[in-house]
Amino acid sequence: MKKTLIATGVSLALLSGFVAADEAKTYVEVGYSVLGDSDSINGQAFDVDLGAGTLGLGYQINDNFAVEGFVGTGLKDDSITVSGINLDAELKSIYGIYVKPSANLTDDVKIFAKVGYVSYELEASVPALAFSESEDFDDFSYGVGAQFDISDNTYISASYTAIDEVDGFGMALGFKF
Numbered sequence: 001m002k003k004t005l006i007a008t009g010v011s012l013a014l015l016s017g018f019v020a021a022d023e024a025k026t027y028v029e030v031g032y033s034v035l036g037d038s039d040s041i042n043g044q045a046f047d048v049d050l051g052a053g054t055l056g057l058g059y060q061i062n063d064n065f066a067v068e069g070f071v072g073t074g075l076k077d078d079s080i081t082v083s084g085i086n087l088d089a090e091l092k093s094i095y096g097i098y099v100k101p102s103a104n105l106t107d108d109v110k111i112f113a114k115v116g117y118v119s120y121e122l123e124a125s126v127p128a129l130a131f132s133e134s135e136d137f138d139d140f141s142y143g144v145g146a147q148f149d150i151s152d153n154t155y156i157s158a159s160y161t162a163i164d165e166v167d168g169f170g171m172a173l174g175f176k177f
Contacts, residue, residue, distance in 0.1 A: 033168045036048065157171070
């Protein structure tokens with residue numbers, strides 16, 4: 001799957017050279033996202049909420065289209081109790097790539113959608129049993145959000161992202177250059 005991710009990124013980078021840019025801008029985002037999932041084990045429902053710090057790099061090809069990639073790591077773990085057993089959940093790493101169409105609502109407010117591919121590693125452990133298991137996931141992802149310019153080169157954004165059955169809400173501080 002990593003080869004697919006790299007091939008997609010290279011293809012998008014090559015495509016960007018053929019698209020006319022009004023004001024091509026590179027941008028960097030520093031963000032925090034809360035990722036949540038609801039599930040059940042033996043009929044007992046539970047929710048898991050994990051926090052992730054992210055660093056993104058994007059390229060605004062034209063006023064209405066960008067490509068971006070990101071990497072991140074878990075910053076907030078969660079613990080649940082199922083059938084009297086404590087289970088700890090941890091996001092070890094996350095990264096992905098998106099295409100990001102957008103539209104300006106005003107000079108300072110932009111709405112966007114994003115579609116892409118995300119890989120992440122989760123670890124689950126049962127401390128009482130000294131048991132731990134990690135698993136990698138590769139999934140299609142999509143989302144929507146809004147960007148609010150603070151200045152010509154700085155903005156904040158808020159977004160909703162879905163990764164398979166996982167929902168995420170994020171905030172980011174971005175810098176254009």
